[in-house]
Amino acid sequence: MKLITSIIKPFKLDEVREALAEVGVTGLTVTEVKGFGRQKGHTELYRGAEYVVDFLPKVKVEVVVADDRVDSAIEAITKAARTGKIGDGKIFVSPIEQAIRIRTGETNDSAV
Ligand SMILES: Nc1ncnc2c1ncn2[C@@H]1O[C@H](COP(=O)(O)OP(=O)(O)OP(=O)(O)O)[C@@H](O)[C@H]1O
Numbered sequence: 001m002k003l004i005t006s007i008i009k010p011f012k013l014d015e016v017r018e019a020l021a022e023v024g025v026t027g028l029t030v031t032e033v034k035g036f037g038r039q040k041g042h043t044e045l046y047r048g049a050e051y052v053v054d055f056l057p058k059v060k061v062e063v064v065v066a067d068d069r070v071d072s073a074i075e076a077i078t079k080a081a082r083t084g085k086i087g088d089g090k091i092f093v094s095p096i097e098q099a100i101r102i103r104t105g106e107t108n109d110s111a112v
Pocket residue numbers: 007008034035036037038039056058085086087088089090
């Protein structure tokens with residue numbers, strides 16, 4: 001299993017959620033975060049307003065998937081989140097050692 005952590009533009013959240021659902025993802029966690037990338041010191045459009053970049057509002061999407069779903073999930077996120085403009089975000093992939101569904105006790109691939 002892998003944890004796919006995506007930092008995306010907030011207005012892309014619905015599209016990313018739908019794209020992930022289409023490739024079989026049944027659960028994810030979303031957090032409102034702030035951050036900056038290489039565009040620091042430049043400006044970025046956010047909801048029609050131009051910001052001098054300090055920390056910009058972003059959304060962090062965390063999804064744990066079985067290894068054989070990693071590529072399709074990354075492709076879905078990339079396609080849905082891309083605008084082609086600066087600040088589209090990043091995807092980080094890291095290993096997950098165990099997953100447990102609390103209600104049933106199912107583990108690992110069966111639990112995600
Ligand atoms: N190295 C990093 N570590 C942790 N978070 C990061 C890192 N780089 C970017 N982020 C997070 O991702 C968000 C979006 O990054 P962003 O798309 O601006 O990166 P970038 O490398 O400048 O790409 P671009 O050239 O497309 O703007 C940032 O606001 C920050 O929250």
